[in-house]
Amino acid sequence: MKLNKANSLINSTNSHKTKEKLFPLIMKLVNQLNHSQSTSLSRSNYRMILKTIEYMIDHDYSSTKTDIESSFQRGYEQVQIQAQQIQNILSHLQLQRLPYNNIQYRSILNHQIDAFLARCKKGDGLFHYYHTDEDLDYPLLDGIPLDHAMYHLDGTDLVLTYLQRFQLEHEFCVYFYQDISLLIQQFENQRGISVEGLQLSLCEVILIQWLANQLLHHNSIFLTRKDVQVLHHYQGNDEQLKRELRVCFNNLKHYFSSELVNHLTQHFSLIYVRFNQSIQDETDLFICCDDQAEEKIILQNTMASEKDFLEHLQHLEGLDDVELKIHYLQKTSFSITDLVDMLQHQIFVEDELFYFFDTLQTVELASFLLVLNPELCVFHQIRKLDETLWEEIDRQNEWQESFIDYLKRCSAKKKEAIATVLNQLSLLN
């Protein structure tokens, strides 16, 4: 509980005695601020000193009545302890960084809290504990604190409260560390937007996915389109949904720490509303795997007849421009085996091959890999695009050599995406 002693001290402007009591402390702080070189200061600095006194005295939780200066000193010690707690939490979080490429998330861990602590450690740091200029704009389950003056706090109080909540939600995400990259990738594919600039609470995303899976009695955070369709059956059954979500929240205690469970349970109604929204109006809050991979596989069964194939081949060989060739291939939509046959007939030469591969989607590139060596993926064996994989692929033809070269030059992110699809394809095989 806040004692707010300082408010009564400073705001009682009529109290002549209080002012006289405060004056030595104010003077001491002015001397500290001005390095004893001047007795005057700007009005803003004067207010800063008054607010510092107010803040420090507010943090003196001892019940003993002593003079203002001792009270100030005790409060200052408390605030320093808070700053140390902030530093400890931050260091802990920095070690457990999540694979979440988001500006706000990075900013909290790398810049904002550090900047606040750095200001407090400076020579005139004493005057910076009471206020924070940082946005603290990474949203928690209940939103962005500063948007709504949510906690009615400032300075170390605000940063510590925010960071403690941040840490709890972070702890929840850490449980799903292995799945986060794929979940984010699915999120980006589904929405067609990068998470980098979004004000998106990863905890909320994962929690909704986890709860959805709990409703379906799955032990995962991934959903398929079929799962989402099943979830839509709750439409109109608000009471049932609420009841079953309650059960899921109760189950939280089997997996997570009690502190985290308490924190998440506090936001039950908020989560319920979000969950219900996604079921009612299909705003796509649920993230599900793209079924694109399954559709492409079907292409393998619809090969062109020999006559058609030769006609297409002749037409392609008649084209000079690589762009025209690619356009023709896209327009005619070949099966993957037909495409491989076309490449065997050298419809592209040297640089054209690179250009062609560049126009292909991730799933097509993965399909090529699988066609080149169907034994590449064994069920439940996770593959990566690395040296061992290159060695397992046939390189007899020029296009195969170029294809491997092209894959080697792909960015790490793209390689990871191809590997993910490749593993999905191997599951379907």
Next chain:
Amino acid sequence: MSENKDMKVFYKHSLANFTQQALMKGIELTEQQIQQLIEYQFQVCSKLDWIELGHDRLEMICTDFLQSPYLTSNNITRVLKSAILYYYQLRSNLDWHTSDYTLCNVIFEIANEHFLLIDSSCFTAMLKKVRDCQ
């Protein structure tokens, strides 16, 4: 505005020592003139959004001027008012690297060089000298 008035509560500005020393130089200051100077200090600070907490600063700004041969009963209020104005204008433009003591000395030296006819050209000269002192 209220903060400046607050300062009046904390201490009573006094020019007692200064008045005595002025009297020894043959310059008599009336109670009204003293009040004018005290009020003027508050007005200047208010205008500049500045707070003075040193109860002896007014006396410190004024006392140096008693050394000047150009100070008379006729010009004392005008000269000291200008000194107060320039002191706080400079003070609000400088950080703690310049002490109040240095600032008072510089203001007096430059003002004396200008026969106590303090105008805007003095301000530039004062600022330059203060910066040189840093």
